[in-house]
Structure formats: structure tokens, C-alpha cells
Amino acid sequence: MMKKNKPKIKETPGKFEQPMPERNQGKYILRLYITGTTNRSIMAITNLKKICEEYLEGQYDLEVIDLYKNPNLAKGDQIIAAPTLIKKLPLPFRRIIGDMSNKEKVFLGLDLREVKEK
């Protein structure tokens, strides 16, 4: 993604401001990796859903993947810990691990400070 942005900026320096609001307005693309129906997995799903609905309503795209069912995906997304939430967009790329019980850390991971300030 970074690579794609860079040439854009170079070509049209005037439009530099443009991607920023776009990014803020852009959708959150999230992917949550869980491991079956363990307590942590369920906790993570419920906690995350709560946060998303509260602060990112309509702005997010969440995909929940069960690693037990799709073990081949673990390698591609560099999953070690479970549960892991991957924030693909907006940048920067983040992995948020754990059961999402620490709300502030989740905000930190999702770059949601601005939203909070609003």
C-alpha cells in the first residue's frame, strides 16, 4: 500500500492533502483470526464487535477467520498469537493480539484517538 501511495504523491504534489481525508473517511478493513470457540476467541469477537459498533459504525469491514478451519491462512498473514486482529486499512498496518478486553489498547491499535477526541 505504501508503495502505491508514494508515486502518487510524487506525481501530484498538490494533491498531497487529498489522501489524508480519504484515509480517515475510508473504511476500516479488519480481519480477526480466532481459534475455534475458545473463551478467548469468543471474548475477542464480542469485545471487538462492541467497539466497532460503538465507534466505527458503518466504517468498517470485519472478517472473522477460524484458523482451525483455514490453517493455510496463518502463514500469509504472519499469525502467531491467537486471537489476532489485523488492521489492514487504514494505514499503518497493525496487529492487535489478545481478547480485546483492554479497550484503550484496542483504540491504540486501531488508531482511534481522533475518534475519541471527537
Add this chain to the structure above:
Amino acid sequence: MKKTSSKLAIKSLQKSPSGIQGFDEITGGGLPTGRPTLVCGGAGCGKTLFGMEFLVRGATQFNEPGIFMSFEETTEELTKNVASLGFDLEYLVKNKKIALDYVRIERSEIEETGEYDLEGLFIRLAYAIDNIGAKRVVLDTIESLFAGLPNQLILRAELRRLFRWLKEKGVTAVITGERGDETFTRQGLEEYVSDCVIMLDHRVTEQTSTRRLRVVKYRGSTHGTNEYPFLIDENGFSVLPITSLGLNHIVSNKRISSGIPLLDKMLEGKGYYRGSTVLVSGTAGVGKTSIAAHFAEAACKRGERVLYFCFEESPNQLIRNMLSIGIKLEPWVRKGLLQFQATRPTFYGLEMHLAVTHKIVNAFKPDIVIMDPINTFVASEKEFEVKTMVMRIVDFLKSEQITTLFTSLTSGNSTLEDSDAGISSLIDTWLLLRDIELSGERNRGLYVLKSRGMANSNQIREFILTDHGVKLREAYIGSSGGLTGSARVAQEALENAEVLTHKHEIERKKREIERKRKALESKIAALQADFDSEESEVVKLIKTEQDMIKRLEQDKMEMAVSRKAAKEKNATGNLKNHDKK
């Protein structure tokens, strides 16, 4: 019978051969099958390579596919790095013999938001294992997790679970870990992996580094406990199990020529024993290398293979120098019977030298090994270490039935026998070259200091370098000890003169007797002549006397006739008798 054997099989620990040269000998078969092994050591000591070779050998030689999970290097980097060792990872990956998995952990990307586990890693590993039916797993270096994940409590619990899980999976695993200050690994992984711990070390002493391997622990198995030197080269890892050798070499009664006929004569006329260790020691410039070269040439002429380690000269220089005394080594090099191996002693540590020696000897399979000179090592290392190294080399070469010739340079100010005492006990035949200073000359002398198992000559012989090689002179022993050089020549001249005078004397005596004989003969001749003349005189006298008698007879007859006597008959008879006389 079957029952007991199967029982035993269950009881004794199964081992998976690593395929790493020498390592399986130390451990008695390899790594414990189905159990994790911890390989620890400092940076750059070869942990990753150990793991990689374990996998590659497993995949290629023992048909055991493996997973390499790297926490430090990307798969591309890994592939490139091990390609230099001749491992074609791409090919193996393509054929599902090996799977590479790079686990990237970026601390800055991660946000911990509560309880978690490492199930992701487990799933990843399990998926990879099931995918290619892996029997071997390498985790390199799992401690990187500690840098990426802040919650140590969770991490430690998960690692414990991981190793247990690996055991349950029945895969033979190698886990690498960085060495800590006081513990084997920085994060104390040895707490979790306690079946087998291998320590790799990379030590620098006196500016030369040596890699060493030690099996710290091997649960349920005996193993060599020493530190074994190992090396990493274009063929991968090789460990040297040298000290495990005992003193039970096969002994040969065969003898081989030293290449110098008179030297052979000093050794019962047959030369060295095959498989024995020969030391040629002496001060600088006495011709140690020449003796070695003679031996090499003689061996090549017999069609034997010679491995020549030169630690001070380059092969080309040596060939040139030996040509000046008429030893042609180059043809043998071209024929492949003679191989030179030139390295500086300080180039790497003693163990490395040992390892290299091992490797080359195993590859070249020589009948004769020459090390020229052996004691340059002393400059770089302690004597004890040199001794152990030489002992290891001797042991190894003896067990291979290889005849070894070492040369050793003794420094001018120490006694000749003294400086080599360190290794003298290992030597079977010890030739000592010494310079003999006498009447303003420096000459070379050679004697056999000792030679086990043969009645060797006790003489000091003069040793001359000619353009036809080394010549040993028959010992010249005068009243004041052995003579050499011009003193010998002078003495020889003196004796030659003496012989000459004796010869002259004989001639003179012969002539004298001849003269005497001649004198005698002439005397005899004179006497004979005298006698002859006397005889003829006497005959004459007799004749006149007879004539007188005749005349008297005649006178008598005439008288009788005149007296008319009839005694004519008697007179004639008397005359006849006289004629006969």
C-alpha cells in the same frame, strides 16, 4: 527372542541420524527421535546451519521431510545463505521435502489487548507438518518471540506447551537459542527443552578462532562429553570425534623405503614401518624438508598417494627448491599422486587444522602424510594444546594405516631432544639432523635417535645435499669422534697417503727379494760355471791320467812283448774297461 528384542527396542532411545559428519558418532546415532533438542551458542557459531543441515540431510538421505521455521531470516535469505553450502533449498521445497516458514514479528505493529496464546503458531506449524508429512522441525531462533511479545508469562507458558506439543507430534525438533550470560540460553529455554542440549562455541584465542561443539546433556543416552572442534565449509558441518580413538590401531610389519638408500640401511636396511610416525627434527637449514621430499618421491614412485601439508612454504616454492637437489615432485602432482596442502598455521586454530586435516585425509585417502613443519603451531598455541593436537592427528592417521612424517624445527638455543619432548613419546622413528661445527665449518649430521621395533644404526652420519638429492656418507670415525666436511676429507687424504706408503713399502720389499733372488741365481750360475770348468779340468786330468795308465800299459806290453810274454789278453781287457768309463 522376538519379544525381548522388541522390548529392548522400546526401552532404548531411538535416534535420528543428523547426517552431519562426525556428529552421529559423538552422540551414538544422532538426535533423540521425537524429542526436541536445544542447540545453543553465541552469535555466528553456526546454530542455523546445524539446524538446516539436520533438515537437508534428513530430507535427502533419510527420507524425513522437515520444516524450517525461521524467526530471523526470511526464506529468500535462508535459501541464498545455505546455497553456498551446496544445499538446493528451492528444489527441496518444490518437491515438498522441506518447507520454509519465516515468522515475522514486528514489535511496533503489535498491540497487546489482553489474554492470548500462541495457537496461531501451533496451527501454522501443524499445518506445515501435515502438509509434507514432516518428521523433523527446526525452530530458529524461537527466542525472537521474547523481543516481539512483551508478555513473558504467557510466552513462557506457551513455549512449554509448544515443546510438549512437539513431543506429542513425534517430530524430532531442533530449537536454537542464543547463549546467555550465565545460562545456556538467554531466555532459559533449557528449562523447557531438557532432553538434549548441544552447545556450539566460537572462541578466539590468540587471534585465531575455533568452532567447538559439546553435547551438554543427552537424556537417556551416553555421549561424548568433550568439546569437539567442528568446521563449516562448502560441504556443510563436520565434527571431529577424535579423542574417542584408543590405542588399538592395526599394526603393520611392512616396511617402506625412506627414499634414501643409506638411511634405509641405518634402519635395518628396510626403512620405516608402514603406518608408523616419523619425526625429522633439527635446526634451521639442515635439510628436513629434503628428507621429507625424498620420502614423498619414493612413495610416489611406488605408486602410493602422498598428502603433503606445508605450513611454511608455498607448494610451488617447495617444488622449485626440491628440483635444485634433483627431486622432481611436479610430475607426481600432475599425476594426482601427490597433493600439496598449504596453509599458514596461524590461519586458523589448532582444532580447525585438525578438522581440515581430517577432511582432506578422508577425501584424498593418502598412504603417506607429511607435515612440514609441525611445530610452527607452537608459536601460535600452547605446547599442551599442540601436543594434544598432534596426538589426535597421529591417532587418526595410525588408525587409517597412514605413514606420517613430521618435520620439526628446533630452535638453536635449546637442546635438540628437549624441544620436541612434548611429542617425542608419540613418535616411532625419530631422525635427528644436527649441524656439526668443526674447524670453521658447519656440516650436517644425521642420526637415528630412536626407532621402535628395529635394530637401528647408532652412528652419526654425514648428510650432504647434492644435486642428486640427499647423500649420506658412511660414518667416518676418527680418534676424536665423527669427522665431517673438510676434516673428513683431510683425514681421508691422510689415510690414503698412509696406505700409499704402505703400498710403496710392499713394492720395495718385493723388489728387494727379487734382487736377492737374482743375486742368488747369479751366484748359483757362477758356481755352476766354476763347477763346470772344474769338472772339465778333472775330466781332462782323468784323461791324462788314463792316458798315462795306457802309456804305462803299453809300455808294459811293449816290455812284455819284448820279453815275449803271453799276457796280451789281459791288457786288451783293461783297455776296454777304461773306454766305458
